[in-house]
Amino acid sequence: MSTVIKVENLSKAYQLGDFGTGTISRDLERYWARIRGKEDPFLKIGETNDRTTKGESDVVWSLRDINFDIEQGDAVGIIGRNGAGKSTLLKILSRVTSPTTGSVKVKGRIASLLEVGTGFHPELTGKENIFLNGAILGMRKAEIKRKFDEIVDFSGVERYIDTPVKRYSSGMYVRLAFAVAAHLESEILIVDEVLAVGDAEFQKKCLGKMGDISKSEGRTVLFVSHNLQSVRAICNSGIVLKNGLINFSSDKINEVLDNYANTEHEQNTLSWVHDGANKKRSDYLFIHSVFISQSAAPTTSVVNREDDISFNLNVAINTKDPRLEIAIIIKDSTGNTVFITQSTDDIQENWPSIKIGDNHLSVVVPKNTLNHGEFILVVEAYLYRTEVLYSESGNAPRIRFKVDGNLSNSTYWTQARHGSYAPILSWKSK
Amino acid sequence: MLENEDWDIKITAQNNIFDLKLKDVWQYRDLLLLLVRRDFVSFYKQTILGPIWFFIQPVITIMFYTLVFGNLAGIPVDGLPKPLFYLAGTIIWNYFAECLTKTSTVFRDNSALLGKVYFPRLIMPLSIVLSNLIRFGVQFLLFMILYVVYLFKGTVILPNAFLLLLPLLIIMIAALGLGLGMIISAVTTKYRDLAFIVSFGVPLLMYTTTVIFPLSVAEAKYPAYSWLVKFNPITAIIEAFRYGFLGRGSFSWELMGYSLVTTVVILLLGTIIFNRVEKTFVDTV
Numbered sequence: 139m140s141t142v143i144k145v146e147n148l149s150k151a152y153q154l155g156d157f158g159t160g161t162i163s164r165d166l167e168r169y170w171a172r173i174r175g176k177e178d179p180f181l182k183i184g185e186t187n188d189r190t191t192k193g194e195s196d197v198v199w200s201l202r203d204i205n206f207d208i209e210q211g212d213a214v215g216i217i218g219r220n221g222a223g224k225s226t227l228l229k230i231l232s233r234v235t236s237p238t239t240g241s242v243k244v245k246g247r248i249a250s251l252l253e254v255g256t257g258f259h260p261e262l263t264g265k266e267n268i269f270l271n272g273a274i275l276g277m278r279k280a281e282i283k284r285k286f287d288e289i290v291d292f293s294g295v296e297r298y299i300d301t302p303v304k305r306y307s308s309g310m311y312v313r314l315a316f317a318v319a320a321h322l323e324s325e326i327l328i329v330d331e332v333l334a335v336g337d338a339e340f341q342k343k344c345l346g347k348m349g350d351i352s353k354s355e356g357r358t359v360l361f362v363s364h365n366l367q368s369v370r371a372i373c374n375s376g377i378v379l380k381n382g383l384i385n386f387s388s389d390k391i392n393e394v395l396d397n398y399a400n401t402e403h404e405q406n407t408l409s410w411v412h413d414g415a416n417k418k419r420s421d422y423l424f425i426h427s428v429f430i431s432q433s434a435a436p437t438t439s440v441v442n443r444e445d446d447i448s449f450n451l452n453v454a455i456n457t458k459d460p461r462l463e464i465a466i467i468i469k470d471s472t473g474n475t476v477f478i479t480q481s482t483d484d485i486q487e488n489w490p491s492i493k494i495g496d497n498h499l500s501v502v503v504p505k506n507t508l509n510h511g512e513f514i515l516v517v518e519a520y521l522y523r524t525e526v527l528y529s530e531s532g533n534a535p536r537i538r539f540k541v542d543g544n545l546s547n548s549t550y551w552t553q554a555r556h557g558s559y560a561p562i563l564s565w566k567s568k
Numbered sequence: 569m570l571e572n573e574d575w576d577i578k579i580t581a582q583n584n585i586f587d588l589k590l591k592d593v594w595q596y597r598d599l600l601l602l603l604v605r606r607d608f609v610s611f612y613k614q615t616i617l618g619p620i621w622f623f624i625q626p627v628i629t630i631m632f633y634t635l636v637f638g639n640l641a642g643i644p645v646d647g648l649p650k651p652l653f654y655l656a657g658t659i660i661w662n663y664f665a666e667c668l669t670k671t672s673t674v675f676r677d678n679s680a681l682l683g684k685v686y687f688p689r690l691i692m693p694l695s696i697v698l699s700n701l702i703r704f705g706v707q708f709l710l711f712m713i714l715y716v717v718y719l720f721k722g723t724v725i726l727p728n729a730f731l732l733l734l735p736l737l738i739i740m741i742a743a744l745g746l747g748l749g750m751i752i753s754a755v756t757t758k759y760r761d762l763a764f765i766v767s768f769g770v771p772l773l774m775y776t777t778t779v780i781f782p783l784s785v786a787e788a789k790y791p792a793y794s795w796l797v798k799f800n801p802i803t804a805i806i807e808a809f810r811y812g813f814l815g816r817g818s819f820s821w822e823l824m825g826y827s828l829v830t831t832v833v834i835l836l837l838g839t840i841i842f843n844r845v846e847k848t849f850v851d852t853v
Contacts, residue, residue, distance in 0.1 A: 144575075152851060165758075229850070233579060233686035236847040243575040250685060257681050261610040270606055273599035274685055302613075 140245070142326060142358050143208040143231070148240035150201040150226050200226040202382045203240070210245075210325075213352035213359040215373035215391060217366070217398050222379040224362045225330065231360065232328050246325025246358075249275050251316070260304035264295060264314055267303050271318045285321045292347070293317035294340075313340055320347050326358045327351060341368075348372050366395055366472045395472070408441070410535040422459055422527055426452040426496075428517055428535045442543040443508055443560070449515060450500040455492055461522040462492065466501060467530070471512040476558040482522070508541045509560035515539065589843065592688040599687060603695035608702060622706040626662065630654040637780045646782045646816040648725075649718050655711050656810050657779035660737075663704040664745045664802055665770050670696045671749025672766050675757045675849050682850065689846035690839070693750055697742045704738070715813070726815030733812060737805050743831045744801060747838035754845040758852045777802045782810075783818055801827040 232250030257274040272282040376394030409429035519527040638650040645653040804827035810817040
């Protein structure tokens with residue numbers, strides 16, 4: 139195997155804020171410094187790129203001294219939080235922008251799929267756009283002609299091929315665009331979050347195609363996604379970026395994903411307390427705290443699966459409303475929902491009684507249910523079909539916890555199994 | 569890993585300024601043609617008159633010029649038929665102005681595309697020049713039609729061998745528009761001020777060249793300032809065009825030489841600046 143991409147000391151700085159009258163004087167200063175062979179006066183200040191804290195300088199390092207090699211045929215997943223530098227890296231690799239310092243050396247052609255459908259002209263037909271888009275991605279006309287049938291076939295929009303793409307649905311648009319890029323005979327394919335659109339069937343097809351590209355055709359794929367499942371499905375190695383630095387990299391994708399899950403998410407705790415910040419209080423309810431308890435007090439972050447697990451909420455009710463629903467969502471470490479339970483799941487007689495003022499609610503997950511592993515608890519609240527009071531994307535309480543303990547008393551069941559649940563069910567013979 | 573291995577692409581902060589990447593452009597020549605086709609097709613899609621719009625604009629323009637400058641203001645036109653005189657200047661000026669204004673906003677107009685995919689950026693302004701060449705071709709056809717009409721009407725028009733310079737003249741206009749446009753485009757990615765100047769400056773600039781008056785009139789009326797008109801490199805081109813096709817006006821090798829040198833310098837400068845800016849314009853546009 140040979141190295142096809144070699145990244146050396148790659149850095150990229152961006153200027154924050156607006157460009158205005160102030161910028162020109164700074165530009166001149168910078169230019170003057172360069173003439174005299176001095177260092178850029180505005181790039182000196184070194185800070186890590188953490189978007190949550192306000193820095194001293196208005197120059198930010200989106201990437202800082204990145205080094206890595208990629209071998210031919212690798213499918214590399216690049217993961218990291220928003221603002222970690224993933225897109226900047228891809229932009230540099232696909233030559234859309236150039237680095238501030240450092241270099242990238244590449245063998246072979248690079249095709250990038252940073253956003254599908256770039257370069258599609260709405261007035262042109264599907265057929266015309268295949269040619270135009272192919273040419274934009276670097277294909278020769280003869281090459282596109284040769285692959286035309288294959289592209290149309292893969293996209294599954296044959297019927298509309300002579301219709302202007304402005305009449306296409308967004309799904310068809312994406313299908314066509316991905317089809318063109320996937321058939322490009324480039325040695326390296328760069329893909330950024332394309333699978334967010336398109337239906338499940340097509341997403342599967344895309345994933346399959348990308349797997350083929352790297353595994354059977356021996357081409358190299360760089361894949362950026364927040365969907366850790368598809369990264370796991372496609373990639374064999376990975377890089378975790380954090381604040382513009384490589385936080386972790388490995389040629390085993392599972393290690394990379396585990397590392398990402400451990401470092402990037404919040405620390406394990408067994409309680410959540412409202413932080414007293416200015417968050418707007420709902421007229422209906424206010425969640426003071428959430429905690430996980432067991433009969434024997436659990437250690438700081440580990441829950442024993444051999445005992446019942448109780449989720450407790452301290453909630454202040456301001457307005458009594460029969461529509462009020464409180465939900466607990468349990469997710470696995472990659473963010474997939476394991477189950478949802480709501481205060482209103484049973485018949486109405488069995489709903490918890492709620493009074494104005496402070497209430498203590500709890501719900502129990504029976505022992506020997508959840509499997510070993512990390513889980514995330516999220517509390518949401520709604521007015522039935524009317525309003526979302528606490529939502530995961532907004533202000534909802536969140537607890538990350540770990541489940542441990544013996545799997546079973548059976549002498550046979552000694553190894554951890556797949557799945558979020560590991561229930562002990564009783565087998566009977568009739 | 570040896571350092572002197574063969575890499576196909578090297579991405580670094582700075583390139584050699586004289587590396588114009590013309591080889592890349594040649595590799596992407598199909599894209600160039602497809603972009604021209606795209607511009608042409610999308611220009612008249614969903615219009616009733618279609619490509620006829622290419623004619624309508626210059627026809628109406630010369631009608632107004634004839635009325636206002638020719639009849640009302642009475643600016644002499646070297647004894648030529650007025651529409652023919654104005655049309656000759658207008659089509660050349662239009663070609664230049666279109667190349668210039670479109671190229672000067674090329675980064676902004678195409679930032680969505682250029683910010684996502686790499687291809688030699690030079691392709692984009694080149695496609696503008698070629699698209700407008702088609703437009704110029706159509707308008708030149710109009711000129712020839714009018715030309716033949718006047719010949720049949722018996723107007724004395726004396727073409728001469730200088731009309732063979734036409735290909736050179738066309739290349740010069742394109743190169744001037746392209747070069748100036750690229751210089752401006754490079755600046756406007758960060759500071760948009762220049763874009764405003766272009767939007768009102770280009771129409772005004774037309775009055776500094778011989779679109780609506782012949783050079784002879786400028787020299788006769790303002791002998792002290794006629795150098796200003798000659799200073800505009802377009803003047804030599806329009807004058808040579810009129811001289812070749814219509815037999816009036818002037819042709820001087822000095823003026824032509826000056827114009828040619830200016831064109832080459834502007835084009836080279838524009839290409840170099842453009843190639844420098846294209847690498848990072850995404851961050852500032």
